[in-house]
Amino acid sequence: MAGPDAGLAQYMTEVLERRAVEKTARGGLANMAGSALAGGTGVVVTWIAARSLGAEQAGAFFAATAAFVLTGGLAKLGTQTGLVYWPARLRTTGRAHLLGACLRTGLLPVLVLSVLLAALMWLAAPQIAAATARESPAVVGAHTAGIRMLAVFLPLQALTDALLTATRGYRAMRPTVLYDRVLRSALQLVLVAWAGVAAGSLAMFACAWAAPYLPVTVLAAYALRKVYRAGKPAGVTTHPAERRALRREFWQFTGPRALASVAQLALQRVDVLLVALLGGLAPAAVYAVAGRFVVLIQFANQGVSQSVQPRLAEALAAGDLAAAKRLYQTATGWLVLVTWPICLLVIVFAPVYLRLFGAGYAAGAPVVLVLAGAMLVATGCGMVDMVLAMAGRTSWNLVNVLLALAVTVALDVLLIPRLGALGAALGLAGALLVNNLLPLIQVGRSAGLHPFGPGTRAAALLSVTCFGVLPHVAGPAMGLALGGPAFLAGAWLLRDRLALKAFTSSRRTS
Template structure:
């Protein structure tokens, strides 16, 4: 009977952290959509395309600077605690954070110097935008070290199972400040012409206060858990650094390739299709980032618990966590994804007629791929937590090659739709390959009763019902009709969906 307690306890803790993180992710995703709308409406299609290309370059450079520590700074603290080596946690943090600081400063300088070249390549068909594009890239370069350090510091707090700093600082504070500042920049365009560097500054400035507060949060959680009076030997610290980077090194390359999967297509569309198709593609694909936020919200809560279970060889708990979390992910993301397809002609029109005319096929292709990706759960993270970071690297490089090859073949002819096809194919590859590997090497898979129940319920309520009852002019009524059916179905299926984990724990007297 005691064996059964571990999955329940781990699931309840993951549910509490995941629920808070998903709430923050919903706010961050919604704020991101509004920011995208403000930029698209304020700057016009060409400058908006340049803005999205600049932020894509910024995120790619920041991903390289983080050196894969998004995994290492969760995996190793969890492993050290699970194996009784808590006295090495300080050395672990220094091993991970030091190189990030140095490399992020170096890459910021490189991005500053390379800004004119990047602007000429991505805006070659709109010469009048090049100067503003260059200035925007340099504004973002100044904030690159702060972006890399924010993510690394918050990752380290999650290694201590502390989800609150990520939710409060990254999801709520940074997203809220971005929305406020970009919104203010948008309001200013009512009186003056929109400035791409001004919007870049408004978008990046929140990283400054969030970095400072993230450092304070990590310092606080480290001091609260530091074992008193335990000294570490130089040999222990040296061995830990070697083991840390042996594990994290492949993940560093994989994380850059993973970011390239998400961002390089915008740069390729700008370079080979033009800034206007790049803007259309960025707007139409914005919902993908919203779904990825939900994935992060659940996976970041599950990650340290999964690492601890795998570190001690408890595959039963690991599989239970993986399957339960995937069921929750499908329950949250599939209805949203199916509604995104259903309402695509409506919400794209909010950005402008051209976005609606060219963006609907892009949405349909990317949404279909997202259904496959979320149906596999956080399989990429599971493979990494099982210690297979080199496999993870190979998978992501294969998926990136698929993206680049298909983009180069399809973008010149089909524009934004060609990039969508390339990204969709790579997403399928990048999820099915690790799914097979996790099953064969660790005996784990995501297709538990909760996943099956959530998938069938979502398809019935949001994939079939709205289309069956929809009148051509009343899509809202059709979607609203599906909501009570979905809620009732979730209640009836609450046992396989493990929704009881979200109940507050009763206090015992």
């Protein structure tokens, strides 16, 4: 028979878990709002580029930015995970005096490698342009100039992400939201719009797109300095042996994730390059435009996962699987509630969505259907790859991502010459299935975690009913008119199951 102490302990555990969810909700709400802004401005930037540059030059622009993001991902060396995991772990295990050594261990290699890769990207720009624009020789010169312009800003892009990641390791979500999601996205929109009005060159569009990284890098460095100094223990010295041990442990954990993060970025960006290489710049533009809604889904995923990540790392470091499971399932429910309506609406209104970018992009409708279906599965699994990494299984994560990358490259090489942009969509869909279902099995078997809680099931049923079934039964326009209010009413009625009260509670206590 349990005594009063056991009951009190259980009550305190429930209170702490509820507060953790509420704090996660507060960070997640701000992050999702910022992510929605960033995703929306990204779609508008794509629209401006597609309408202003024409199909071939737009394809060159999208290929150049894909190369930029891929190279920047390589420069970050997987620190997107290490600079959250280790600060959280050091605080939880009473080694906060090593936080400064941890930051230096993660940030200095990023700075050095990003400069080297920027120089390499500058030198290799003519070869990259010639390979991706081989069917459009008139575009090669402009394509080269655009790639070189982006190379100038590459170190700033890598440092921005690494610095903001480190602030999230201190549970500080505001710098990411304000500086990356809001400021950078707004500046990109304003500058790219200016380039469009000025009928600028491809290089001008590239400069307008990348220049916002300069002020954001400065602000991110200031934000990290502020949270570091606020959390630095007073009067505690570190020994060289401790610093050496930390560096070894940091890179043993982060090393596999470095390769995995590059492969993960390749999953998101290499398909555009392969379409340009194997199919031409015009099909690459169609594919980039048709799949642009995926960026909205990715931003929503980042908005939720970045808020959950430090608290999940702390729960797993402390061996509290119950708290970790609750965080994972609650966050997945929120993610499904936000992303499934987008995917289902894009499926229903694919022709309308594509015509916004110009008549030449209507051929991308099958691409939209394939990618939206794959994203339904991927978001239904939640941020499963992050959960696997926070559980310390970075080597498993690496294997999973490499398998997924092999799937997408193999399918792309096989299908793009025959099907064009649709072939790339099928390749990415196959990779998404591998990269979500395989870690889902691994997380379940190794840690006993899964995302299918009551909130996830409720969010999925509500979304499918309102934005899948109703438009099919009543027609797209009437279905949307009925589905929107029904979705909001259903979310209100199911607010306990969806843990939506955490948002109102966090707002009252903030």
